[in-house]
Amino acid sequence: MTQPEESKYRKLDARSLRGIAHPLRMQLLSALRLHGPATASRLAERLGESSGATSYHLRQLATHGFVEDAPEQGKGRERWWRAVDQGLEFDSTQLADPDPAVRGAADVFLHEIATTHTRELSTWLGTREDWQPTWSGATDMSDWTVRLTPERTRELIGKIHELLESYEDEDAPGTERVRFHTHAFPIESE
Template structure:
């Protein structure tokens, strides 16, 4: 099966960039900028319950590795605003088998942090769903299926799911009444049944 075409809004991780990103706070900062838009280190510190010194340091590290950049159109005076450079990242599973143990450790940490973020998103929804209108409660989903597939069929399913989700990216404009950001998580993984 062919790989999907490269998306310029997705950054492919290599060993160097992975080591720059694979830190719990850096990943949370980057997610916050992707979801909430440009912000200052102080705003992000307050939102994430961290010190502004820690957020400033880790934002600079993210900038060094090309994940965030200045948003000078937002700042005034000495206030430094940051924005995400890409919409997301593409993870190559070959990083898990890299010859360098540090790279393998960073790859493992990255994947565990992604799983933690998915769990955090779900827990936040469950804890705040009563604050949302009933239309959003009816429009949320927590489903799972168990299928019997070959690796090739699983990859085909993943590509089709990604294509379907991407097709919704431009269906509603930012000024559409009732629009909200929606998180879609997909997990396709084999299970042992014995």
């Protein structure tokens, strides 16, 4: 069930969007991506949930192809899970889908992404003193406002994504996982 190597990101269609659009499912998938394979019990502990809830939602994620068994991790009866993809691609045209269930799932998905970004940034701000001083000078909280057409906005987003993918530096000494959040949306002109 693992996707080919060239496809690190999964495009969400209407069915898979409905399968992922739940706050706990999105948190479980994120935890598996960030921390690697885990059992429902370990994920429950990490996320402050019951193992029954995490187990149920992991099975739902598996039904929709977001996670799969990681049997090489387990011992005995433990069931380990791993993320299938490294990321998701959301087609914003689904916000205009005629099916209200798809539009509702898209709305839940996007709001959960925004909540996750806020939580990650707040966690960094609350723990930044725990990091070596060199990391303090290597962070950024910027915002820009530029005048663009929708076409130029899509072009810029594509270039930003390409640039970020070109910077993967896994084996260098001192490497840490670094999160980048990008947000591009129009605002009302005065």
